[in-house]
Amino acid sequence: MNTLEVSNLKKTFRLSKKQQKIEKTNIKLKVAVNDLSFTAYPGEIFGLLGPNGAGKTTCLRAISTLIKPDEGDIIVGGSSVKNDSISVRGKIGFLTSELKLEDHFTPNYLYTYFSRLHGIEEEIIEERKIVFFEKFGIEEFKEVKVGDLSTGMKQKVSIAISLVHNPDFIIFDEPTNGLDVLTARSVMDYLIELKESGKTVILSTHILSVVDKLCDRVGIIINGKMKICDTLENVLKTSPNNDLEEIFFDLVKEEELSGGVN
Amino acid sequence: MKNVLTIFKKEFYRVMSDRRLVFTAILLPGLAIYVMYTFIGSAIGNEYEDITEHTMIIYTENMPAEIENFLDTQEINPEFYDYNSSNHEELEAQILAGEVDMLIIFSETFEDDVDNLIVSDILIYYNPGKKYSEYTFSVIANALHSYANVIGLDRYGDSYYAFTLDSEVIMDEEKAAGQGFAMLLPMLIIMFLFSGAMSIGPDSIAGEKERGTIATLLITPVKRSEIAIGKVLSLSVISMFSATSSFIGIMLSLPNLTSGSGGTLDVFIYGISDYIYLFAVLLATVLVIVGLISVISAYAKTIKEASMLILPFYFISMALGISTMFSGEASNDLWIYFTPIYSSVNMIIAILTFDISITAFIITISTSLVYVTIFIYILNKLFQSERIMFQK
Numbered sequence: 001m002n003t004l005e006v007s008n009l010k011k012t013f014r015l016s017k018k019q020q021k022i023e024k025t026n027i028k029l030k031v032a033v034n035d036l037s038f039t040a041y042p043g044e045i046f047g048l049l050g051p052n053g054a055g056k057t058t059c060l061r062a063i064s065t066l067i068k069p070d071e072g073d074i075i076v077g078g079s080s081v082k083n084d085s086i087s088v089r090g091k092i093g094f095l096t097s098e099l100k101l102e103d104h105f106t107p108n109y110l111y112t113y114f115s116r117l118h119g120i121e122e123e124i125i126e127e128r129k130i131v132f133f134e135k136f137g138i139e140e141f142k143e144v145k146v147g148d149l150s151t152g153m154k155q156k157v158s159i160a161i162s163l164v165h166n167p168d169f170i171i172f173d174e175p176t177n178g179l180d181v182l183t184a185r186s187v188m189d190y191l192i193e194l195k196e197s198g199k200t201v202i203l204s205t206h207i208l209s210v211v212d213k214l215c216d217r218v219g220i221i222i223n224g225k226m227k228i229c230d231t232l233e234n235v236l237k238t239s240p241n242n243d244l245e246e247i248f249f250d251l252v253k254e255e256e257l258s259g260g261v262n
Numbered sequence: 263m264k265n266v267l268t269i270f271k272k273e274f275y276r277v278m279s280d281r282r283l284v285f286t287a288i289l290l291p292g293l294a295i296y297v298m299y300t301f302i303g304s305a306i307g308n309e310y311e312d313i314t315e316h317t318m319i320i321y322t323e324n325m326p327a328e329i330e331n332f333l334d335t336q337e338i339n340p341e342f343y344d345y346n347s348s349n350h351e352e353l354e355a356q357i358l359a360g361e362v363d364m365l366i367i368f369s370e371t372f373e374d375d376v377d378n379l380i381v382s383d384i385l386i387y388y389n390p391g392k393k394y395s396e397y398t399f400s401v402i403a404n405a406l407h408s409y410a411n412v413i414g415l416d417r418y419g420d421s422y423y424a425f426t427l428d429s430e431v432i433m434d435e436e437k438a439a440g441q442g443f444a445m446l447l448p449m450l451i452i453m454f455l456f457s458g459a460m461s462i463g464p465d466s467i468a469g470e471k472e473r474g475t476i477a478t479l480l481i482t483p484v485k486r487s488e489i490a491i492g493k494v495l496s497l498s499v500i501s502m503f504s505a506t507s508s509f510i511g512i513m514l515s516l517p518n519l520t521s522g523s524g525g526t527l528d529v530f531i532y533g534i535s536d537y538i539y540l541f542a543v544l545l546a547t548v549l550v551i552v553g554l555i556s557v558i559s560a561y562a563k564t565i566k567e568a569s570m571l572i573l574p575f576y577f578i579s580m581a582l583g584i585s586t587m588f589s590g591e592a593s594n595d596l597w598i599y600f601t602p603i604y605s606s607v608n609m610i611i612a613i614l615t616f617d618i619s620i621t622a623f624i625i626t627i628s629t630s631l632v633y634v635t636i637f638i639y640i641l642n643k644l645f646q647s648e649r650i651m652f653q654k
């Protein structure tokens with residue numbers, strides 16, 4: 001089964017001197033993600049919702065095998081990130097929020113480059129490229145250097161590149177960040193398309209409307225801890241007005257009172 | 263291996279398709295050195311001409327006509343003025359200021375003294391701090407010495423001489439010429455290898471971290487070691503290009519550099535085998551430098567930080583290049599050939615001065631390979647370290 005199971009994930013970072021200064025703390029260790037568990041299913045979009053610094057990126061990086069869990073494990077389609085990271089990598093497509101493709105290259109070049117690194121045969125590369133570029137409208141600017149593209153175009157190229165190997169699991173960190181409404185909409189439409197084709201999609205965001213429109217399941221993460229995790233429907237039921245914003249603010253307030261949020 | 267090639271090609275294409283980078287990393291080193299050397303050469307030449315063609319301004323007192331006639335036979339162009347003792351202080355000030363090149367005072371009875379075998383004193387005022395004055399003194403003093411010899415010979419015949427001096431120059435001209443090259447080349451080669459690698463290494467490795475593309479790269483099934491080798495190889499090839507360009511620049515400009523001062527350095531004193539040795543050493547050096555720069559770039563968080571961290575190593579390497587500049591000879595101490603960079607500096611000198619020891623050569627090449635292997639190993643470890651790759 002193509003489920004993705006995060007169980008009791010914990011990740012602690014050692015803070016550098018500089019970081020301590022920025023966060024105005026002299027604590028040496030920062031628990032970025034604490035005892036986090038959730039499951040994402042194929043044909044669904046799981047939304048990881050949380051404020052800045054909540055631990056979303058950390059969690060997605062752990063799923064993508066870029067960082068190792070201190071405790072707990074993540075099982076991606078039957079493979080553990082701990083002892084089978086290579087096969088996990090083959091199954092996931094990861095889009096980081098801070099990705100800036102190299103200005104000097106064209107979408108066409110980068111698509112082929114990353115496809116080759118994924119070990120995909122040349123014929124298939126070309127086939128997929130045509131489909132992708134057509135769908136995202138990259139075709140017209142595929143020979144234009146990334147540096148000359150707009151933010152929206154760049155993001156489309158980034159998405160195409162993160163999916164060159166047609167992965168079953170799609171991990172997108174803030175995929176609509178900084179995009180105009182139109183581009184954000186086309187990205188969201190594409191995510192729905194992916195889910196409908198049976199992929200397991202996990203995305204992180206701090207934008208409530210994205211969750212509202214897109215997600216089947218939602219996990220609200222604050223200060224590294226999973227505050228609530230259920231189907232969107234069930235989560236909305238916890239508030240009298242079915243208002244996600246209200247639920248979110250209440251959870252943040254609750255965490256502040258317990259002294260967790262700085 | 264296929265992945266190494268894919269990464270190599272991409273990094274190579276990155277530089278070669280960027281006209282600005284091709285210019286700054288590859289063409290500029292050669293061009294800069296050509297212009298610099300040619301400029302220095304013509305400056306030296308101009309200076310030499312300027313001094314020899316300068317009209318010497320000489321104040322004289324009681325200068326015998328005979329000496330003036332003698333000086334006229336020399337290849338100099340003096341202009342004589344009469345000295346007036348009431349202006350002495352003013353004249354000294356003029357010599358100090360470089361407006362007058364020399365004051366030469368003969369005793370009133372100079373000619374009689376010479377005839378009567380009385381030792382007469384010639385008093386010369388000059389300023390060694392001024393190039394014309396200094397040159398005037400050396401020429402005039404020389405001329406006076408010759409004149410004294412002529413008189414001595416007249417008086418005593420051959421018995422005037424206590425002895426004569428004959429010398430026969432025994433010199434390996436090629437080695438001497440080689441030492442000329444050896445003075446400057448090691449430092450320049452190290453400098454240009456470094457700056458070539460410095461202009462592209464940080465962008466290629468620290469840049470991936472800064473741009474976040476490292477995550478996209480690390481998520482592919484490519485081994486970290488393949489990434490490391492692919493990057494080091496492409497950086498090395500490009501650095502070799504920039505080394506070659508500096509090399510050509512040096513070769514083309516050396517005639518211009520040396521012709522000015524009257525000397526000649528013939529570039530064609532070296533044989534094929536010397537060039538092969540030199541190439542092998544250059545390649546080994548490039549690998550070490552690129553390995554070092556890659557490791558630093560992988561450690562640094564940003565391109566800027568990487569460039570900063572590389573600088574101290576750059577200066578140390580330059581110092582190693584300069585340290586041998588004045589001896590112009592390679593060290594015989596085998597231990598030196600185990601030291602990275604310094605071994606290359608000495609090896610380059612050894613090759614240029616036809617002093618190559620095969621043992622030292624083998625040690626240099628093999629230790630360099632060991633060093634670059636260590637660097638690639640560290641680079642691989644750094645790529646594996648989540649703390650280094652995703653530090654905040």
Ligand SMILES: Nc1ncnc2c1ncn2[C@@H]1O[C@H](COP(=O)(O)OP(=O)(O)OP(=O)(O)O)[C@@H](O)[C@H]1O
Pocket residue numbers: 013014015016019030031032050051052053054055056057058059206652653654
């Ligand atoms: N490599 C690291 N070293 C040290 N601290 C880190 C590291 N990565 C993340 N952190 C810290 O862990 C916490 C969680 O960070 P994370 O990036 O996962 O949050 P996020 O939910 O993605 O926030 P944002 O919305 O700002 O992207 C933050 O306090 C951050 O400073």
Ligand SMILES: [Mg+2]
Pocket residue numbers: 056057058097173
């Ligand atoms: Mg984040």
